[in-house]
Amino acid sequence: MVDxxxxxxxxFIAGTVLSWRQTWLTKPFVVVTMAGSLLPDLNRIGLLxxxxxxxxxLGIPFSWTPLHRVAGTFLIVCxxxxxxxxxxRWHVFVLLALGASSHYFLDLFLYKPSGISTPLLWPFFxxxxxxxxxxxxxxxxxxxVAMVLATAIWFIDRTRHADGWGTTD
Numbered sequence: 001m002v003d004x005x006x007x008x009x010x011x012f013i014a015g016t017v018l019s020w021r022q023t024w025l026t027k028p029f030v031v032v033t034m035a036g037s038l039l040p041d042l043n044r045i046g047l048l049x050x051x052x053x054x055x056x057x058l059g060i061p062f063s064w065t066p067l068h069r070v071a072g073t074f075l076i077v078c079x080x081x082x083x084x085x086x087x088x089r090w091h092v093f094v095l096l097a098l099g100a101s102s103h104y105f106l107d108l109f110l111y112k113p114s115g116i117s118t119p120l121l122w123p124f125f126x127x128x129x130x131x132x133x134x135x136x137x138x139x140x141x142x143x144x145v146a147m148v149l150a151t152a153i154w155f156i157d158r159t160r161h162a163d164g165w166g167t168t169d
Contacts, residue, residue: 003137004041009146010106011037011099016153018098020160024091032092036099039076040107043067069122073100106142109134 015033019025046064054062066072077100081093104120111133112118119128135142 002140002143004038006143006146007037007041007103007106008034009143009150010102011035012150013146013153014098014102015095016157020157025095029091029095032095033099036077036080036096037103039080039096039100040068040073040103042076043072066122068118068120070104070120071123073104111136 011034012030014037015025015030018033019027019030043064043066045067051062051064067076074097077093077096080096081089084092107120108117108131110117112128112131115130115132117128117131119126
């Protein structure tokens with residue numbers, strides 16, 4: 001859960017900082033960015049609905065793993081954009097993709113015992129690349145750093161709105 005919280009805070013930070021330059025990016029769109037940062041972890045649905053149960057039910061091979069790959073996340077981003085009103089689709093698409101990109105960026109620094117990253121670019125590349133990693137997904141310090149940064153960004157955002165620098169939402 002620490003990893004999920006860190007990704008959500010990274011989406012908040014990215015969306016809020018971007019909202020300082022883009023007037024159309026209001027608070028609901030910041031939430032879209034936060035949701036996008038959680039999309040690659042939809043593969044954790046397998047904890048509730050194991051792939052073996054779905055395979056037995058449907059009678060075909062099944063895996064949740066592609067949801068944590070760039071191609072699978074791209075499909076989910078496209079579906080998410082289709083759920084938005086037509087005038088907001090492009091904004092929702094970009095912000096979901098931004099959130100997912102922040103997720104993958106943070107995942108690049110995960111420590112893997114094998115020293116090889118997960119093949120995020122599957123199906124284009126089936127091998128990961130060598131990386132030493134900085135932290136485990138269970139480490140708490142990245143969440144603490146993200147909390148401190150998010151609090152600072154939130155405070156700066158509130159100060160900007162109180163001074164009349166930005167739009168009030």
